[in-house]
Amino acid sequence: MTCCGSLRWARRVAAHRPYPDLDALLAACDEAGYDLTPTDMHEALSRESSAALHPRAPQAAHTALAAAHAAYESRFGHAFVICLDKYGPDEHLDQLLTGIHGRLSHEPDEERSVSADELRALARARVARAMAGRP
Numbered sequence: 001m002t003c004c005g006s007l008r009w010a011r012r013v014a015a016h017r018p019y020p021d022l023d024a025l026l027a028a029c030d031e032a033g034y035d036l037t038p039t040d041m042h043e044a045l046s047r048e049s050s051a052a053l054h055p056r057a058p059q060a061a062h063t064a065l066a067a068a069h070a071a072y073e074s075r076f077g078h079a080f081v082i083c084l085d086k087y088g089p090d091e092h093l094d095q096l097l098t099g100i101h102g103r104l105s106h107e108p109d110e111e112r113s114v115s116a117d118e119l120r121a122l123a124r125a126r127v128a129r130a131m132a133g134r135p
Contacts, residue, residue: 003130004123005047006040009033013127022131029127033120041116045078048119051096054089061093068100075104076111083121 001010012032019025036044050069053061072080082099084092103111129135 003126006044
């Protein structure tokens with residue numbers, strides 16, 4: 001449940017244990033993520049917290065991000081989710097701010113689809129980190 005907040009996702013991934021290797025586990029995570037209903041997605045997104053900046057990021061960035069998060073949550077009704085694993089730590093600030101500002105212009109249906117993709121990527125990354133013994 002710490003990898004994806006959907007009970008259905010967690011049950012589905014757990015039901016097929018043991019997995020022969022990490023690739024099989026990650027494939028099962030992806031499959032379970034694609035099978036989530038809108039209710040399941042709502043459940044998972046409601047358990048997410050909005051992406052945060054490193055505490056040492058400039059105060060102006062924290063302020064700008066807090067305002068963007070408030071606007072996003074007001075518009076879409078859930079936390080802004082984004083998987084930053086493919087970016088280096090020095091790129092997180094730009095990717096976060098660019099991502100949230102760009103996605104604020106989405107229509108709700110488009111943003112549901114993007115959020116679902118990001119949630120699947122986050123779950124996959126969290127599972128991979130957990131299996132590697134990293135937080």
